Amino acid sequence: xxxxLSKVNSPADLKSFSDDxxxxxxxxxxxxxxxxxxxRAAHFASNLGVVELCLALHLAFDFSKDRLIWxxxxxxxxxxxxxxxxxxxxSIRTKGGLMGYxxxxxxxxxxxxxxxxxxxxxxxxxxKAGDDLVGHPERHSVAVVxxxxxxxxxxxxxxxNAGGLRKKFLLILNDNKMSICPRVGGLAxxxxxxxxAPMYIDWNKWxxxxxxxxxxxxxxxxxWLQQLKDAVKASLHGGMLxxxxxxxxxxxxxxxxxxxxxxxxERIKTMDGPILLHVLTDKGHxxxxxxxxxxxxxxxxxxxxxxxxxxxxxxxxxxxxTDAVSGALFDVMKRNPKVAVLTAAMCxxxxxxxxRDAFPDRFFDTGICESHAVAFAGGxxxxxxxxxxxxxxxxxxxxxDQIFQEVALQNLPVTFLLDRGGLVGAxxxxxxxxxDIAYMRIFPNMIVAAPGDARDVGPMLDFALExxxxxxxxxxxxxxxxxxxDLSPIELGQAEIxxxxxxxxxLAFGTLVGSCLRAAERLxxxxxxxxxxxxxxxxxxxxxxxxxxxxxxxxxxxxxxxxCLMGGYGAAVLEAANDAGLxxxxxxxxxxxxxxxxxAERDEQLAEVGLxxxxxxxxxxxxxxxxxxxxxNEQSGEAVCAL
Numbered sequence: 001x002x003x004x005l006s007k008v009n010s011p012a013d014l015k016s017f018s019d020d021x022x023x024x025x026x027x028x029x030x031x032x033x034x035x036x037x038x039x040r041a042a043h044f045a046s047n048l049g050v051v052e053l054c055l056a057l058h059l060a061f062d063f064s065k066d067r068l069i070w071x072x073x074x075x076x077x078x079x080x081x082x083x084x085x086x087x088x089x090x091s092i093r094t095k096g097g098l099m100g101y102x103x104x105x106x107x108x109x110x111x112x113x114x115x116x117x118x119x120x121x122x123x124x125x126x127x128k129a130g131d132d133l134v135g136h137p138e139r140h141s142v143a144v145v146x147x148x149x150x151x152x153x154x155x156x157x158x159x160x161n162a163g164g165l166r167k168k169f170l171l172i173l174n175d176n177k178m179s180i181c182p183r184v185g186g187l188a189x190x191x192x193x194x195x196x197a198p199m200y201i202d203w204n205k206w207x208x209x210x211x212x213x214x215x216x217x218x219x220x221x222x223x224w225l226q227q228l229k230d231a232v233k234a235s236l237h238g239g240m241l242x243x244x245x246x247x248x249x250x251x252x253x254x255x256x257x258x259x260x261x262x263x264x265x266e267r268i269k270t271m272d273g274p275i276l277l278h279v280l281t282d283k284g285h286x287x288x289x290x291x292x293x294x295x296x297x298x299x300x301x302x303x304x305x306x307x308x309x310x311x312x313x314x315x316x317x318x319x320x321x322t323d324a325v326s327g328a329l330f331d332v333m334k335r336n337p338k339v340a341v342l343t344a345a346m347c348x349x350x351x352x353x354x355x356r357d358a359f360p361d362r363f364f365d366t367g368i369c370e371s372h373a374v375a376f377a378g379g380x381x382x383x384x385x386x387x388x389x390x391x392x393x394x395x396x397x398x399x400x401d402q403i404f405q406e407v408a409l410q411n412l413p414v415t416f417l418l419d420r421g422g423l424v425g426a427x428x429x430x431x432x433x434x435x436d437i438a439y440m441r442i443f444p445n446m447i448v449a450a451p452g453d454a455r456d457v458g459p460m461l462d463f464a465l466e467x468x469x470x471x472x473x474x475x476x477x478x479x480x481x482x483x484x485x486d487l488s489p490i491e492l493g494q495a496e497i498x499x500x501x502x503x504x505x506x507l508a509f510g511t512l513v514g515s516c517l518r519a520a521e522r523l524x525x526x527x528x529x530x531x532x533x534x535x536x537x538x539x540x541x542x543x544x545x546x547x548x549x550x551x552x553x554x555x556x557x558x559x560x561x562x563x564c565l566m567g568g569y570g571a572a573v574l575e576a577a578n579d580a581g582l583x584x585x586x587x588x589x590x591x592x593x594x595x596x597x598x599x600a601e602r603d604e605q606l607a608e609v610g611l612x613x614x615x616x617x618x619x620x621x622x623x624x625x626x627x628x629x630x631x632x633n634e635q636s637g638e639a640v641c642a643l
Contacts, residue, residue: 043077121155147176374402515613
């Protein structure tokens with residue numbers, strides 16, 4: 001632990017530091033962040049960019065009583081360092097360690113888990129309204145929202161509401177010119193004009209120096225200054241957007257000048273009504289490689305520093321399902337000029353850069369605006385175009401109503417590609433793709449599919465683009481697996497039987513098919529059980545023929561899915577059996593439990609919920625014994641009959 005940082009057990013300890021010590025502390029915090037990311041993959045550039053902002057906030061406010069919400073909380077690391085968790089930061093994003101996002105169970109200074117962009121303005125405004133209601137009007141409420149998240153519709157809903165309520169509320173626009181990738185859209189151009197107006201910042205400093213020499217005093221001087229500033233801002237910024245929404249707009253102000261930033265915050269504390277403080281920061285500030293390439297250093301793998309940059313400590317040549325899907329997308333776009341790809345600020349995460357560069361007229365990045373992206377796709381589909389919406393499963397939840405109203409209800413052929421379907425590892429519960437099977441399956445007209453392995457990916461995408469109705473295809477954050485077999489064609493509602501045995505059968509929806517095959521092999525070799533494996537491919541429409549045959553003929557049936565059990569694939573199997581009047585006492589479902597799975601490595605999470613090979617094997621053995629099948633004892637090789 002470094003010298004000054006070791007003295008900070010709570011934000012109150014910052015008050016005793018001199019300006020020089022605070023500057024040294026900021027450097028120590030950056031050094032600690034570099035050391036942590038040198039050990040494991042973690043969010044990085046965004047955290048380097050908010051060190052001074054974090055210190056200024058905790059110096060100006062007392063967040064043991066006041067309220068602070070960090071939007072899209074992956075920039076929470078500096079905040080954790082000065083709120084009593086510096087000694088634990090090395091454990092971040094590991095099982096049992098600190099979460100990579102705000103976590104109320106860790107600290108009183110974390111009020112919400114914030115992993116989806118844009119909601120902080122609403123929750124912070126709600127905190128202020130609630131505090132006023134329950135008798136704590138003295139509490140300040142602050143939300144920090146990045147410029148990448150700012151175009152989210154919910155932000156403008158909060159701005160509109162706050163402007164009408166006129167409550168004392170501070171919204172900080174952390175403007176670093178970035179989301180994960182460079183920001184896009186009309187608001188980005190507006191903020192660029194503000195950033196490109198150093199004349200205004202220089203003019204503001206000049207007026208402040210000049211003001212004491214002007215024969216105006218007190219409120220009269222302040223009013224004169226504000227009127228002049230408004231006129232200059234209007235001419236330089238192309239309009240007073242935030243002022244027109246009812247906010248007092250202050251800025252842009254330098255976000256790495258701690259003394260100046262602290263001064264602004266102290267003055268804002270005395271002001272009434274909603275205030276928007278526009279802070280200019282640099283993503284990756286203080287670490288040259290991250291400043292030069294903030295996209296690469298948004299969440300890099302472990303590295304060590306070198307004179308000419310950084311040296312990655314872990315490299316992987318393995319291709320992931322994301323690679324296979326982006327490659328298949330590129331191929332279909334070459335063949336079909338009607339295909340377009342839409343994403344919501346996830347070009348980098350979904351590996352769509354090649355598509356963006358090769359087909360700029362057919363690639364649409366809407367920014368962090370998932371609801372708009374889906375409604376936009378509905379409009380495109382109505383014209384005869386073939387839009388493909390490529391969004392993480394967890395983020396597509398934000399467009400639930402548009403999936404219903406603008407796509408499913410209209411029965412429009414929009415293809416949804418849901419990356420990160422299932423458990424995602426260190427990002428934890430805010431980012432797991434837990435619910436998409438269930439929430440997609442409930443919509444009329446929707447086809448719900450998932451590839452069983454790498455060889456299913458291209459044919460399944462081709463299949464989707466041939467349909468006249470919407471199709472959802474999910475795939476995990478995992479390395480590609482290829483199952484060697486004579487590949488069956490992708491046909492609507494048809495499963496692929498990989499192995500058929502009558503002791504039992506695994507009905508697997510998604511890429512856990514490979515784990516089921518390995519479990520079946522273990523059951524056969526060690527326990528004398530002959531268990532079949534079916535690559536379900538479709539959760540809707542369900543392959544009733546294969547499903548009901550399995551329930552009727554096999555000693556036991558286990559459904560396997562990397563999604564929530566309620567409303568998922570296994571639920572669809574039970575519904576079909578119930579409708580057919582079949583006994584299901586020998587049917588079990590494996591999937592994600594009715595709780596939030598905390599951050600860990602993905603393999604650790606799969607083991608925790610019983611979806612690794614050991615867990616699947618164990619479930620089969622337990623069920624085989626329950627239904628009275630003969631199970632060989634692995635040690636003796638003898639067969640025993642379960643009672």
